[in-house]
Amino acid sequence: MTWKFAARILPNPYFGEYCQKAVSLKLAYLNFPFMIKKITWPTRYTIACVLVGIMVILILVNVFEKLSNSKLDRSIQSIYADRLLPATYLHQISHNLYEQEILATTSSNTEKLQQHRDRIQAIIRDYETTYLTAEEQRYWLQFKSQLNDFYRADAQGKQQELTALQSTLQDLSRLQIGEGQNLKTHSTSLIGSNNLSIQLELALAIILGIVVIILLLKPNKHILNFTAPTVLN
Secondary structure, eight states: OOHHHHHHHSSSSOOHHHHHHHHHHHHHHHHHHHHHTTSOHHHHHHHHHHHHHHHHHHHHHHHHHHHHHHHHHHHHHHIIIIIIHHHHHHHHHHHHHHHHHHHHHHOOOHHHHHHHHHHHHHHHHHHHTSOOOHHHHHHHHHHHHHHHHHHHSOHHHHHHHHHHHHHHHHHHHHHHHHHHHHHHHHHHHHHHHHHHHHHHHHHHHHHHHHHHHHHHHHHHHHHHTOOOOOOOO
16 A cells, blocks of 8 residues: 555545655555665674674673672682681680680599590581681691690690690681681672673663664664655645
């Protein structure tokens, strides 16, 4: 159906600009598949390259997000397993050392003393299953050496050895806090990277949408801009 045919069947030959636009829109809808064919090969090639490029970037961003999420998950787990738990172990060792020293000075119950020693050894085994930095490893070896000296010391020397043990435990606790802060900073950085990749994906999606809109509207614009001939009675 053309606008000329519409002009002949309507009783008023001057059916107005509104009817012309309505018929033009109908023509644009019917002829849209044929207008796509008018896109030249260089234009199609450029559009294809742009779309493929956007798809490749989206895939790479998605892979980067998965890697970043995996690192973030390991970082969060490390905060608990390698920082929070070891700090608890150090506190338990310190508590058992004090309990053992109090028992040694107030009681001769060797069975209870041995129980505290066994608890300390069990905590030591748990602590050594966690991740230790090179500096933490150095302080830990120093602590174990001081612990052996504490067990071998006589009543007068135990207080001095206990003070040295507590000092080393405090150094280990300080290192735990520092490493925990490093993990927190690393996790914050990973979250920032994820937010940036999400914004990039959003921008690429907008660009892709604009390209699609241009492809859809450009042929219609070409059709709608034709000048209708004068309607004759």
